[in-house]
Structures are given as structure tokens and as C-alpha cells.
Amino acid sequence: xxGGGYIFEESKNTESGTEDSVKLKNFEDRIAAGEKIEPAxxxxxxxxxxxxxxxxxxxxxxxxxxLPEGTWITRAPGFRRKLALMAKVQDEVGHAQLLYSxxxxxxxxxxxxxxxxxxxxxxxxxxxxxxxxxxxxxxxIAWLIDAGAIINQVANSKGSxxxxxxxxxxxxxxxxxxxxxxxxxxxxxxxxxxKQREMVQEALNRWWPPIMHFFGPSDKISVHTExxxxxxxxxxxxxxxxxxxxxxxxxxxxxxxxxxxxxKLKKNEETGKWDYTEPDWDEFKRVINxxxxxxxxxxAVRRRAEEKGEWVRKALMRPDERYTVPLS
Amino acid sequence: MNYSDxxxxxxxxxxxxxxxxxxxxxxRNSEWTGLGPILEEDIAFSSMAQDKxxxxxxxxxxxxxxxxxxxxxxxxGRKEDKMRCCHFVEYPIGEYSFSLMRHFLFDESxxxxxxxxxxxxxxxxxxxxxxxRGELKYHTMHAExxxxxxxNGNDESRIRMQNALNICYxxxxxxxxxxxxxxxxxxxxxxxxxxxxxxxxxxKINMILSKTDLKIPDVNDIKIGYGGRKGIHTEYxxxxxxxxxxxxxxxxxxxx
Numbered sequence: 183x184x185g186g187g188y189i190f191e192e193s194k195n196t197e198s199g200t201e202d203s204v205k206l207k208n209f210e211d212r213i214a215a216g217e218k219i220e221p222a223x224x225x226x227x228x229x230x231x232x233x234x235x236x237x238x239x240x241x242x243x244x245x246x247x248x249l250p251e252g253t254w255i256t257r258a259p260g261f262r263r264k265l266a267l268m269a270k271v272q273d274e275v276g277h278a279q280l281l282y283s284x285x286x287x288x289x290x291x292x293x294x295x296x297x298x299x300x301x302x303x304x305x306x307x308x309x310x311x312x313x314x315x316x317x318x319x320x321x322x323i324a325w326l327i328d329a330g331a332i333i334n335q336v337a338n339s340k341g342s343x344x345x346x347x348x349x350x351x352x353x354x355x356x357x358x359x360x361x362x363x364x365x366x367x368x369x370x371x372x373x374x375x376x377k378q379r380e381m382v383q384e385a386l387n388r389w390w391p392p393i394m395h396f397f398g399p400s401d402k403i404s405v406h407t408e409x410x411x412x413x414x415x416x417x418x419x420x421x422x423x424x425x426x427x428x429x430x431x432x433x434x435x436x437x438x439x440x441x442x443x444x445x446k447l448k449k450n451e452e453t454g455k456w457d458y459t460e461p462d463w464d465e466f467k468r469v470i471n472x473x474x475x476x477x478x479x480x481x482a483v484r485r486r487a488e489e490k491g492e493w494v495r496k497a498l499m500r501p502d503e504r505y506t507v508p509l510s
Numbered sequence: 511m512n513y514s515d516x517x518x519x520x521x522x523x524x525x526x527x528x529x530x531x532x533x534x535x536x537x538r539n540s541e542w543t544g545l546g547p548i549l550e551e552d553i554a555f556s557s558m559a560q561d562k563x564x565x566x567x568x569x570x571x572x573x574x575x576x577x578x579x580x581x582x583x584x585x586x587g588r589k590e591d592k593m594r595c596c597h598f599v600e601y602p603i604g605e606y607s608f609s610l611m612r613h614f615l616f617d618e619s620x621x622x623x624x625x626x627x628x629x630x631x632x633x634x635x636x637x638x639x640x641x642x643r644g645e646l647k648y649h650t651m652h653a654e655x656x657x658x659x660x661x662n663g664n665d666e667s668r669i670r671m672q673n674a675l676n677i678c679y680x681x682x683x684x685x686x687x688x689x690x691x692x693x694x695x696x697x698x699x700x701x702x703x704x705x706x707x708x709x710x711x712x713x714k715i716n717m718i719l720s721k722t723d724l725k726i727p728d729v730n731d732i733k734i735g736y737g738g739r740k741g742i743h744t745e746y747x748x749x750x751x752x753x754x755x756x757x758x759x760x761x762x763x764x765x766x
Contacts, residue, residue: 491547497663
């Protein structure tokens with residue numbers, strides 16, 4: 183699972199006037215030729231910084247994303263769902279592990295990243311600041327949030343940084359199982375008893391706005407990122423990914439006779455694109471800056487887990503061991 | 511082999527005890543998902559919790575073949591007084607030291623139990639037990655590695671692990687609560703009995719802990735956690751079952 187689309191910091195030196203022009207040209211030529219950049223290769227400082235930021239946010243999203251679904255493991259109805267949900271959430275934690283390792287190759291230790299997460303310095307996907315109110319919410323998350331994640335991650339897996347691309351390829355394979363699990367779960371609810379149907383419709387109503395937020399701010403208002411696109415850090419526009427998601431999943435939602443809570447949602451015959459009510463970007467900003475329904479709870483839980491586990495990590499340390507950056 | 515009605519009911523009693531232990535401990539260990547002390551351990555604990563639930567499901571499946579209800583109804587449809595799990599598995603996850611010590615003491619017994627059951631005269635059980643053994647090898651390897659590391663880590667971790675052992679050990683003895691069905695199970699070659707299992711387990715635990723600085727508490731001074739096998743449980747089981755069946759009970763006849 184992942185989300186957030188692309189939210190980059192505005193940067194004054196993206197064109198890297200301070201970088202060695204020969205090295206920069208060589209770097210850009212390699213990327214244009216489709217080569218991957220590896221940890222020991224030369225790279226512009228701005229490339230390293232933005233990649234760390236992006237991969238770290240992705241990793242945080244995985245461990246924070248484990249929380250809303252994780253709370254339903256103990257309530258999952260029946261062996262089949264309980265086992266599947268446990269395996270799914272376990273996968274998400276495994277993705278965090280892979281991604282922190284990928285980010286570490288760029289020089290930032292896992293401990294520093296987790297510290298930045300729990301002190302609120304570093305962000306994670308906004309969708310996880312919303313609560314999973316009923317069992318049906320977990321079904322909708324597993325289907326549609328993971329579907330969105332796949333669109334985003336498949337695009338990113340064709341990016342330029344080798345370790346991140348390789349981690350994403352593995353992650354996407356697992357995510358495709360999550361999507362199947364989520365879809366199966368939603369199908370059972372949507373075609374089940376009136377109560378089950380009501381649960382899944384209500385969950386869809388709750389999750390539609392966060393799903394529309396998922397791919398990040400509209401291209402009209404997001405930061406310019408031409409350099410990052412040339413460097414294959416950013417691989418698709420937020421609006422294009424949102425359109426792709428609507429193309430793939432709106433018909434599947436309608437097929438189940440569920441109602442999407444947006445009266446303006448329809449395919450525009452002329453443009454071939456989906457028209458929809460513009461998501462509330464003020465709410466998006468408010469939530470990402472800490473004022474969502476679950477921000478405080480999510481970070482508090484993560485902080486408590488870190489504190490409770492500190493003695494274990496300390497006991498594993500050896501005085502003669504030194505931190506080394508993993509190769510890939 | 512043909513079994514008498516009394517033998518069949520002794521076999522069912524044994525399987526209920528084992529399946530309920532697996533279900534409840536698997537459920538408890540799954541509560542660490544997303545909250546483990548390090549990511550790698552989070553993943554490992556979740557994986558072993560899934561194995562436990564898988565074992566519970568397979569054991570309920572044997573009961574189903576013996577004429578009992580289906581696995582979901584058995585796991586999600588019984589009240590606490592019908593459950594046969596021991597007190598040890600019912601306790602909340604507590605600190606990681608407690609969960610890890612419970613994992614160690616329980617899984618060592620589980621591994622020996624299914625080793626013994628691999629030779630059971632009751633074929634459905636011996637086949638299933640042999641399948642479990644491949645997984646349990648990794649559980650005990652995991653438990654032993656961590657017990658040794660944390661017990662020999664630093665002063666704080668050693669004290670924490672010793673405290674966990676002091677709490678867990680008497681509860682762990684409840685795993686081997688003597689049961690009326692034992693004699694019949696021994697006679698019919700189904701299972702060598704809880705007493706024989708406890709002896710093997712004590713030997714193994716002593717051997718592993720002798721490689722650490724941990725001391726097993728004096729058994730004469732302690733109250734053993736018996737009662738679970740007779741349906742008398744701790745205050746922790748009912749809230750666990752209420753939570754576990756919350757969604758299922760919205761409509762137990764619906765397909766989820």
C-alpha cells in the first residue's frame with residue numbers, strides 16, 4: 183500500500199547550478215538512455231534529497247497504513263478473512279522494511295527516518311489519517327486504496343533509482359494479491375445480506391473523498407517538477423494517475439450496484455476524461471499538516487510502539503558494531 | 511483402527527484443547543502486527559501467528575470430519591465455558607518480554623507435542639501433526655535465538671526476561687493440566703499423555719535456559735495455572751472472544 187501521489191518541496195536549486203556540469207550531463211544522459219542509477223554512482227544532491235524524501239514517505243505510509251487495517255485483524259469474521267488480513271498487513275510491514283532499506287542506500291539510517299516520522303517532521307500518506315470505522319472499511323481500503331497504490335507504484339517502478347525500482351517490483355506483485363483480496367471482500371459484502379450491503383456502501387461513502395485525495399493535489403496547484411520528471415523521480419502527473427484509477431475502477435464499483443458519492447462523476451465524451459467534483463484541497467492540506475481525524479492517534483501508537491521496543495533494540499546492539507549503508 | 515465411543519470422545523477432547531490453544535495464542539500474537547519492537551520481528555511474529563491460526567483451522571477440520579460443526583462455527587461460535595484453552599494463552603500480550611517468553615515456552619511444548627502425535631494411532635491426527643512439524647522447527651529456532659540474545663544482551667534485557675520467566679513458567683505448566691481423557695488416550699496409543707509431554711518439555715527448557723543466565727522459578731512455591739481444560743478461564747478470555755466474534759456475530763449465517 184502507498185499513497186500521496188507526489189508532494190514535493192519547492193526547491194531553489196533544482197537546476198543544480200552548483201553541480202559539476204560534466205557529471206550532471208553524464209547523469210542525465212544515463213537516465214535518458216534508460217539506465218538505472220545505483221547507490222555508489224554520482225548523483226546531484228537534489229536528486230538524493232528528493233528520493234530520500236519520497237522513499238521515506240512511502241515507507242512511513244506502509245507502517246502507518248498497517249494500523250487502520252491491523253486493528254481489524256482481531257475482529258475479522260472467520261478463518262479465511264482473518265488469515266488473509268493478517269497476511270496482508272504483514273506484507274505492508276514487509277514493504278516498509280524493503281523501502282527503508284532502499285532509502286538507507288542513499289545515506290539516511292532507518293532510525294533517523296523513524297525518528298522523523300514520530301516527531302512529525304516527515305509525512306506519510308494522508309489516507310491513513312482517516313479511521314476504518316467498520317469491517318467494510320477494511321474491504322474498501324484493501325480494494326481501492328491498494329488499487330490506487332498499484333497505479334502509483336507501477337509508474338514509480340520505471341523510475342531511475344535502481345534500489346527503489348527493484349523494491350517496487352516486488353511490492354507490486356504482493357499488492358496485486360491485496361487488491362484481489364479486497365475486491366473479493368467487497369463483492370461478498372455488496373452481494374450479501376442487506377446489512378452487509380449497507381455497511382459497504384457507507385464505507386465507500388466515507389472513503390471516496392480520501393481516495394480522490396490519494397493521488398495528491400491537482401496538477402493545476404502542485405509544485406512544478408520538470409527537473410524531477412527528467413530525472414525520472416516523478417513518473418506521472420497526479421491528475422493522470424487519478425484519471426487512470428477512475429477509468430479502471432469506477433465501472434467495477436458500478437457493476438456491484440454501489441453508488442459513488444459524487445453526483446458530477448461521469449465520463450466526458452468529448453475529452454475522454456472523467457469529470458468529477460474537485461476534491462477539497464483545503465481539507466487535504468489541513469489533514470496532511472496534522473489536523474485530520476486520526477493524525478494524533480496514529481503517531482501516538484507508532485511512538486508508543488517505538489518506546490516499548492527500545493529495550494529490545496538496545497539489547498541487540500554490540501559496542502563494536504558500526505552502522506554501514508546497505509548496498510542495495 | 512476402531513475406537514469406542516468413549517475413546518472417540520477422549521480424542522475430541524484432546525483436539526479441542528490443542529485447537530483452542532492455537533486459536534487463542536495465534537489471535538494474541540497477531541496483536542503485535544504493526545507494533546513489534548523492530549520491523550523484522552513484527553513480520554516474524556505475524557508469520558508465526560498465521561501458522562497458529564492455520565493449525566487451529568486444521569485441527570477443527572479434523573473435529574468436523576468427526577461430526578462436529580465446521581471450523582468457523584467451532585472457533586467463532588462457542589462461549590468461553592465451552593472453550594478448552596489453558597490460561598497461559600489467554601493473557602494479554604503485555605510487554606514484548608512476556609510475549610516472547612510465552613512464545614518460547616509454548617512453542618517448545620507444541621513442537622514436542624506434535625512430534626509425539628506424529629506416531630499417533632489416530633491417523634487423521636498423526637498425518638496433520640507431521641505436517642505441522644516442518645513449520646514448528648522455525649518457530650522454536652526463532653524462539654531459542656531470541657531468548658538467548660535477550661537473556662544475554664544487557665542488564666535491563668536480562669532482568670526483563672527473568673521477570674517474564676517468573677510470570678510465564680507457572681502459567682506454562684497449565685499447558686499440561688491433567689485431564690480425565692489422558693488414560694484412555696495413552697491406552698489407545700493416540701497420545702502418550704500430558705505428564706510424559708511435560709517431562710520432555712522440562713528437560714528441553716532446562717537445557718536451553720542453562721545456556722543463559724536465567725533461573726527457573728522454584729516450582730514448589732508457585733500456583734499452577736490450571737482450570738482451562740475444564741472450561742474455567744481467566745477474566746481475559748471473554749473480552750477476547752467478544753472482540754474476535756464482533757463482526758461474525760452481526761450475522762453468523764451470512765457469508766463474510
